Amino acid sequence: MKSDKISEAVVRRLPVYLRFLNDLQNREIATVSSQELGQRLDLNPAQIRKDLAYFGDFGRKGIGYDVPYLIEKIRHILKLDQQINVVLVGAGNLGQALSNYNIYLKDTMKITAVFDSYPPKIGTKINTLTVQPMDELASTVREQGIRIGIITVPEQEAQKVADILIGAGIEAILNFAPVILKTPPEIRVHAADFTTDLQSLAYYLHEGKDEEEHGY
Numbered sequence: 001m002k003s004d005k006i007s008e009a010v011v012r013r014l015p016v017y018l019r020f021l022n023d024l025q026n027r028e029i030a031t032v033s034s035q036e037l038g039q040r041l042d043l044n045p046a047q048i049r050k051d052l053a054y055f056g057d058f059g060r061k062g063i064g065y066d067v068p069y070l071i072e073k074i075r076h077i078l079k080l081d082q083q084i085n086v087v088l089v090g091a092g093n094l095g096q097a098l099s100n101y102n103i104y105l106k107d108t109m110k111i112t113a114v115f116d117s118y119p120p121k122i123g124t125k126i127n128t129l130t131v132q133p134m135d136e137l138a139s140t141v142r143e144q145g146i147r148i149g150i151i152t153v154p155e156q157e158a159q160k161v162a163d164i165l166i167g168a169g170i171e172a173i174l175n176f177a178p179v180i181l182k183t184p185p186e187i188r189v190h191a192a193d194f195t196t197d198l199q200s201l202a203y204y205l206h207e208g209k210d211e212e213e214h215g216y
């Protein structure tokens with residue numbers, strides 16, 4: 001099945017499976033059942049079997065899934081079996097934290113270029129990466145074959161940066177700025193919204209805890 005036919009929900013679950021499978025592999029566990037996967041990931045085993053069946057018949061009855069084989073398949077489906085270079089724009093607090101984190105990942109997906117428009121930031125180092133000026137973005141994207149961009153600039157600058165990224169040939173954007181970007185339909189945008197995630201968690205707080213604790 002072609003990957004563009006797979007539902008977004010499945011595509012979002014695959015990295016979750018992969019993280020757990022990598023953990024199993026590190027512990028030299030060779031097989032795993034959909035029940036074990038389900039238990040650990042708090043998902044329905046039938047759902048997991050259905051998700052994985054999209055990509056072929058990997059599981060063996062009574063034995064489960066071969067961990068290294070499943071890792072290889074999922075990495076292939078997610079295109080993680082090739083080096084994927086990522087560009088980040090906005091070397092501020094969040095941008096630096098993400099770039100630093102990325103250095104320690106064993107993954108083939110890495111932030112390989114960081115850009116900022118503020119002159120004192122240009123030329124500074126974030127670990128092994130040097131912050132580059134915006135006028136080098138298009139050529140760097142081309143030279144490194146970069147197809148994914150991360151936006152960590154203030155919200156009022158995010159659309160401008162998205163336009164620059166798209167103009168440079170970026171096909172997918174992870175946007176950390178709290179703004180809805182206007183992009184052509186062929187550009188995939190995922191929003192990483194810390195504030196709305198946190199706000200929606202507030203809904204699940206237990207009613208009346210404050211009243212009990214503080215006696216009002």
Ligand SMILES: NC(=O)c1ccc[n+]([C@@H]2O[C@H](COP(=O)([O-])OP(=O)(O)OC[C@H]3O[C@@H](n4cnc5c(N)ncnc54)[C@H](O)[C@@H]3O)[C@@H](O)[C@H]2O)c1
Pocket residue numbers: 089090091092093094095115116117118121134151152153154155157160161175176177178192193194195
């Ligand atoms: N989604 C999240 O989890 C989350 C969490 C914190 C912050 N944020 C958002 O991420 C963004 C960055 O936050 P921060 O705290 O790192 O801000 P920051 O001010 O520390 O950093 C922003 C950086 O962007 C650069 N910049 C500004 N305009 C630019 C432009 N046009 N081109 C290139 N670079 C430009 C600045 O020079 C600065 O280095 C904000 O939009 C913020 O709301 C998101």
